[in-house]
Amino acid sequence: MRIIAGEYRGRILKSPADYKTRPTSDRLRESLFSILSSGISEETQFLDLCAGSGAVGIEAISRGAEFVSFVDKSRRVCALIEKNLDLLQIPETKTEILCTSAEKFVSKEQTKSWDFIFYDPPYQSNYAIVLFNIGEINPGLLKAGGILIAQHHFKNLLPDEVGELRRWRTLKQSETQLSFYERK
Numbered sequence: 001m002r003i004i005a006g007e008y009r010g011r012i013l014k015s016p017a018d019y020k021t022r023p024t025s026d027r028l029r030e031s032l033f034s035i036l037s038s039g040i041s042e043e044t045q046f047l048d049l050c051a052g053s054g055a056v057g058i059e060a061i062s063r064g065a066e067f068v069s070f071v072d073k074s075r076r077v078c079a080l081i082e083k084n085l086d087l088l089q090i091p092e093t094k095t096e097i098l099c100t101s102a103e104k105f106v107s108k109e110q111t112k113s114w115d116f117i118f119y120d121p122p123y124q125s126n127y128a129i130v131l132f133n134i135g136e137i138n139p140g141l142l143k144a145g146g147i148l149i150a151q152h153h154f155k156n157l158l159p160d161e162v163g164e165l166r167r168w169r170t171l172k173q174s175e176t177q178l179s180f181y182e183r184k
Helices: 027-038 055-062 073-089 102-107 126-136
Strands: 045-049 069-070 095-099 112-120 143-151 166-171 178-183
Touching: 027 055, 027 112, 027 143, 027 178, 045 055, 045 102, 055 069, 055 073, 055 166, 055 178, 069 178, 102 126, 102 143, 112 126, 126 143, 126 166
Parallel strands: 045 069, 045 112, 069 095, 112 143
Antiparallel strands: 143 178, 166 178
16 A cells, blocks of 8 residues: 555555455545645645544645544554654644544544545444534534545445535445535
């Protein structure tokens, strides 16, 4: 797994040793960031939910995001993210790693909000909990004009609208689909 573009382009990341974590493919990350690239700046706040190896969040930093929050419930995975950040010598002032589940994280009131939220849980997860919390219970997690991207199996049909979230685009590659939601 490698960083596609930006400051850390071509650098190799460590992957999880087990098969419980399904990293987002290089090809899919490239497609994702070609869609998001015009919205990423040195002021961008990016949230990587169910972060796994941290590849998506690290890609955002490489492309110029100011700050990335990585959330994953596995302590082993959080340690792997820390190793990848250290390997690339990414300053600690640009990141935070939170070892908690996505469901718990989005259900609590946060002191900040994000321009982009990338949500990539195990495919058998109940996506409705996180979408409902971000769309209805805690819409301030996503800044006005912000984008939530949910990665899911193409057979897992997600709703077009959830509270203040409206899906405006989908992208399918192989069996994986990205659903792009904006805050109304």
